[in-house]
Amino acid sequence: MGGDIVLWMLGLLILLILLGTHIGVALAVCSGIGVYLMLGSFEAAVSILGNTAYEAIRKDVFVVIPLFVLMGDFISRSGAASDLYRICDRSLKRLPGRLAIATIAGNTVFAAVTGVSIAAAAAFSRIAYPEMKRAGYKQTFALGAVAGSACLGMLIPPSVLLIVWAILTELSVGALFIAGIIPGILLAVMFAAYVIISVMHKPEIAPAFKADLVPLTRAEVRSELVGGLGILGLIMLVIGGIWQGLFTPTEAAGFGAIGAFVIGLIKGMRGKEILDAIYQAGRTTAPIMFLLISAQMYSRLLAIGGAVPFIQGLFFSIGAEPWMIIALMMVIWIVLGMLVDSVSIILLTVPIFAPIAGILGIDPIAFAIFGILVIEAGLLTPPFGLLVYTVKGAVPDPSVTLGQIFLGSTPYFILILVAALIVLFIPSLATWLPEVMF
Amino acid sequence: DDFTLRIGAGHPNGPTVYVTDVAEFFVPEVVRRVAEETEHTISFVEGYGGSIAGVAETLESVQNGILDIGAYCMCFEPAKLFLHNFPYYAPFGPQDSEAQMQAVRAVYDQVPWLTEQFTAEYDQVLLGLHGWDNYHLGTTDPWETVADLQGVKIGGAGPNLPWLEFAGAQPVQSTLPDGYLSLQTGVYNGWLMFPSAYLGFRFYEPAPYYTLIGFGAMGVNALTMNENSLNRLPEDVQAIILEVGAAYEAQAGASLNAAQERGLTGLAEAGATISEISPEVQSGWAESLATFPGQQAAEADGRGMPGTEVMQTYLDVVAGTDYVWPFEYSLGN
Amino acid sequence: MGVPIKISRGIHLISAFWTMALALLIFCDVMGRQLFGAPVPGTKEILQNSVVTIAFLQLPLAIYSGSMLRTSIFADAVPAALRRILRTITALLGIAVFAALVWSTSDSFFDAYRIGEYEGEGSLRVPTWPVRGTVMVMSAFVALAYLHMIVLDWQGKLDNEIEAPGAIAPPVAE
Ligand code: NA
Ligand code: NA
Numbered sequence: 001m002g003g004d005i006v007l008w009m010l011g012l013l014i015l016l017i018l019l020g021t022h023i024g025v026a027l028a029v030c031s032g033i034g035v036y037l038m039l040g041s042f043e044a045a046v047s048i049l050g051n052t053a054y055e056a057i058r059k060d061v062f063v064v065i066p067l068f069v070l071m072g073d074f075i076s077r078s079g080a081a082s083d084l085y086r087i088c089d090r091s092l093k094r095l096p097g098r099l100a101i102a103t104i105a106g107n108t109v110f111a112a113v114t115g116v117s118i119a120a121a122a123a124f125s126r127i128a129y130p131e132m133k134r135a136g137y138k139q140t141f142a143l144g145a146v147a148g149s150a151c152l153g154m155l156i157p158p159s160v161l162l163i164v165w166a167i168l169t170e171l172s173v174g175a176l177f178i179a180g181i182i183p184g185i186l187l188a189v190m191f192a193a194y195v196i197i198s199v200m201h202k203p204e205i206a207p208a209f210k211a212d213l214v215p216l217t218r219a220e221v222r223s224e225l226v227g228g229l230g231i232l233g234l235i236m237l238v239i240g241g242i243w244q245g246l247f248t249p250t251e252a253a254g255f256g257a258i259g260a261f262v263i264g265l266i267k268g269m270r271g272k273e274i275l276d277a278i279y280q281a282g283r284t285t286a287p288i289m290f291l292l293i294s295a296q297m298y299s300r301l302l303a304i305g306g307a308v309p310f311i312q313g314l315f316f317s318i319g320a321e322p323w324m325i326i327a328l329m330m331v332i333w334i335v336l337g338m339l340v341d342s343v344s345i346i347l348l349t350v351p352i353f354a355p356i357a358g359i360l361g362i363d364p365i366a367f368a369i370f371g372i373l374v375i376e377a378g379l380l381t382p383p384f385g386l387l388v389y390t391v392k393g394a395v396p397d398p399s400v401t402l403g404q405i406f407l408g409s410t411p412y413f414i415l416i417l418v419a420a421l422i423v424l425f426i427p428s429l430a431t432w433l434p435e436v437m438f
Numbered sequence: 439d440d441f442t443l444r445i446g447a448g449h450p451n452g453p454t455v456y457v458t459d460v461a462e463f464f465v466p467e468v469v470r471r472v473a474e475e476t477e478h479t480i481s482f483v484e485g486y487g488g489s490i491a492g493v494a495e496t497l498e499s500v501q502n503g504i505l506d507i508g509a510y511c512m513c514f515e516p517a518k519l520f521l522h523n524f525p526y527y528a529p530f531g532p533q534d535s536e537a538q539m540q541a542v543r544a545v546y547d548q549v550p551w552l553t554e555q556f557t558a559e560y561d562q563v564l565l566g567l568h569g570w571d572n573y574h575l576g577t578t579d580p581w582e583t584v585a586d587l588q589g590v591k592i593g594g595a596g597p598n599l600p601w602l603e604f605a606g607a608q609p610v611q612s613t614l615p616d617g618y619l620s621l622q623t624g625v626y627n628g629w630l631m632f633p634s635a636y637l638g639f640r641f642y643e644p645a646p647y648y649t650l651i652g653f654g655a656m657g658v659n660a661l662t663m664n665e666n667s668l669n670r671l672p673e674d675v676q677a678i679i680l681e682v683g684a685a686y687e688a689q690a691g692a693s694l695n696a697a698q699e700r701g702l703t704g705l706a707e708a709g710a711t712i713s714e715i716s717p718e719v720q721s722g723w724a725e726s727l728a729t730f731p732g733q734q735a736a737e738a739d740g741r742g743m744p745g746t747e748v749m750q751t752y753l754d755v756v757a758g759t760d761y762v763w764p765f766e767y768s769l770g771n
Numbered sequence: 772m773g774v775p776i777k778i779s780r781g782i783h784l785i786s787a788f789w790t791m792a793l794a795l796l797i798f799c800d801v802m803g804r805q806l807f808g809a810p811v812p813g814t815k816e817i818l819q820n821s822v823v824t825i826a827f828l829q830l831p832l833a834i835y836s837g838s839m840l841r842t843s844i845f846a847d848a849v850p851a852a853l854r855r856i857l858r859t860i861t862a863l864l865g866i867a868v869f870a871a872l873v874w875s876t877s878d879s880f881f882d883a884y885r886i887g888e889y890e891g892e893g894s895l896r897v898p899t900w901p902v903r904g905t906v907m908v909m910s911a912f913v914a915l916a917y918l919h920m921i922v923l924d925w926q927g928k929l930d931n932e933i934e935a936p937g938a939i940a941p942p943v944a945e
Contacts, residue, residue: 017841051491051498053827053872066822284838517889
């Protein structure tokens with residue numbers, strides 16, 4: 001019976017979202033109604049909403065989101081992002097689609113400072129997208145690069161997903177962190193290769209940057225140097241801090257925000273611009289935070305409805321070949337990825353899937369990386385692609401539509417799934433580094 | 439008839455013994471016995487790891503019927519279930535989990551208020567108690583005397599933080615999932631934790647020095663059921679649930695002892711440096727906590743709870759066993 | 772510009788500075804820890820309670836400025852009159868959700884206040900009622916903002932169909 005109600009609520013959710021209801025509100029409405037139908041108690045339905053609103057994001061790690069958004073706003077408003085991209089543009093002169101590649105490279109590095117993909121998506125929507133737009137990149141292509149490469153944040157350590165997975169399966173957090181590095185770099189290289197190939201095929205989607213035809217003034221060179229070195233320094237501070245064991249991700253986010261503030265001051269930001277950055281960062285953050293809260297409400301509805309045993313039943317009833325079971329897991333992850341947040345997906349599925357994978361003889365670390373890749377791909381799928389919505393919420397360009405972002409991210413979605421399969425077939429990509437280091 | 443019950447816990451099934459025993463013992467045992475002994479069948483929707491309610495929400499979720507049955511550490515209800523955390527208020531008690539669970543049960547039997555509070559105030563029935571096995575201290579750096587811990591930042595959860603404050607260490611409120619990174623980055627340099635979780639959460643990687651202090655096993659976890667959900671069931675099914683709840687409690691001590699042993703063996707195999715503190719250091723630490731039990735009893739009294747009665751009963755019950763406190767607490771002051 | 776919009780901007784600005792203050796708190800905590808071995812006590816508690824508080828303080832302006840995440844795939848394809856009806860339905864659902872939140876959190880807020888509910892122990896005890904209270908009061912404000920948006924919408928006063936006048940403009944522009 002719980003399964004039926006979950007299915008009905010799924011239908012209602014998709015309907016409400018398509019009608020343009022605020023996604024967070026739609027999730028909350030479906031959770032409330034679903035719980036009411038299952039438990040027959042209005043009090044229970046309402047209290048699950050209230051409890052979740054209070055508890056869902058009340059952890060210090062969630063502070064990374066407002067802080068990294070703020071960091072991105074300072075950097076993008078200070079003009080330092082433009083500096084960095086101009087520098088990239090010149091240093092990557094021969095590469096087609098170099099601003100998109102710079103976005104991917106930037107995200108690869110940024111991934112090492114954030115445990116949450118949406119922070120990267122929000123920051124790069126503000127840093128990289130305006131630059132690509134200014135350079136005349138095709139909108140879908142530019143948006144895809146931002147949304148797609150933000151996925152690297154969950155794979156390259158530190159990552160909330162890796163931590164949650166490690167704890168659920170009793171794997172080593174350290175080993176799983178290390179395990180994500182090579183697949184993360186592999187994925188970044190695949191992204192870059194995609195950009196190069198598609199731009200070589202259709203040069204008009206990413207025109208070469210023209211500004212360097214005009215010789216720079218001394219002041220411009222100096223300004224670029226400050227901005228470029230500032231960002232590099234910031235990344236060194238944040239990543240270096242985490243990897244040297246000086247900071248947790250939360251603390252790194254605090255330092256990142258302050259460091260970006262200082263760069264802004266050096267670059268000449270004053271009262272109004274600073275106020276503006278802080279104000280706009282808040283406008284980006286609040287809807288994301290509410291989405292995180294309501295996604296948790298919905299995942300609780302799924303748990304109460306026993307969606308998990310329902311799925312487990314599916315596995316045992318088909319009596320299928322191992323590859324079919326893996327394929328089914330992928331389908332379920334992708335479908336869930338359309339509906340709920342990644343941490344919830346892990347909480348709901350990994351306790352079932354990990355033992356099954358063990359029975360199939362798959363290395364647990366390789367399976368973790370495989371699973372996280374597939375789940376991340378779900379961040380890019382409609383109707384509920386969290387990264388896509390984050391990019392939509394964060395890009396300073398009202399003409400951007402969700403459809404464009406979804407379309408632009410599709411190649412990245414496919415590449416992530418390909419990378420997942422590569423890790424599945426060549427598990428040593430994930431297991432080699434941890435074996436060397438531990 | 440077939441009945442469906444929602445059961446959940448804030449901790450995940452696996453690293454935490456009280457949840458594992460719910461999933462591996464309580465649930466299958468109820469299912470089996472109801473099928474075999476009654477005309478009915480029962481099935482469970484299981485939500486562990488906070489997928490339905492987090493550690494601090496489980497009591498309330500059982501109260502308002504979101505969960506029919508919930509397992510939780512009463513330490514996460516420091517206000518509502520203040521007095522139920524009495525083992526924390528007199529640390530260095532029984533080291534053996536079976537002895538601890540028996541002592542705690544004796545206190546519940548002698549002071550019925552403890553059991554009745556669940557029903558009177560939170561609309562739920564206590565099915566059985568569970569606990570944590572013996573608590574020790576893991577640190578990133580080696581140490582020898584309590585003085586070495588002066589000002590050292592140590593992570594812990596809930597009511598065990600005062601143990602650190604009395605010893606001069608600096609407590610940092612934390613949760614198990616945050617522990618690994620926090621130890622690695624130096625947010626704190628130690629964790630007060632039983633070996634099974636210390637192993638399960640891999641804390642030995644950033645903090646390999648595990649010192650056996652013996653704060654004692656803590657019988658502070660509860661398995662409770664929504665009163666209406668229980669009353670709705672046929673009487674024979676109700677009886678089975680209550681019996682299996684009692685059996686869950688009865689096997690808790692042995693289960694925790696096994697976890698303690700498994701944890702210590704695992705830590706040793708994983709390369710942690712395990713050492714033991716001397717009896718003098720232990721009794722010194724306990725002595726630093728001399729006023730703590732009385733203080734907590736008085737606070738409970740002030741909240742309208744039978745604080746002195748419960749604390750005194752606990753001290754008496756333990757004194758009546760062959761366990762010898764490293765320091766003789768008294769509530770009078 | 773309506774008074775509620777002004778208030779929501781004021782609250783938003785406070786919470787935005789609060790975020791900046793958290794960055795400073797983290798900075799002091801880490802510097803204190805690394806340089807003097809003396810972190811700022813209670814940093815974690817402040818952070819975790821602030822993050823919920825800030826999120827709720829910023830919600831009314833998110834409604835007024837049309838920043839809430841939604842898809843316009845279907846809405847883009849229908850006539851303006853139908854779009855307005857869809858927006859009204861959306862706002863009514865928003866009112867329902869946040870009214871439910873007010874109801875639900877008021878219970879736990881008054882309970883928490885009455886029994887002195889806290890979390891943490893020793894020197895780190897933190898009462899839970901302030902955050903619960905903020906969630907309650909701000910949910911009421913959000914429900915009101917949704918209602919206000921319906922009124923503004925039917926008066927034809929929304930910019931781009933989703934923004935209340937004056938909600939987006941930079942704070943010192945006036
Ligand atoms: Na990352
Ligand atoms: Na998705």
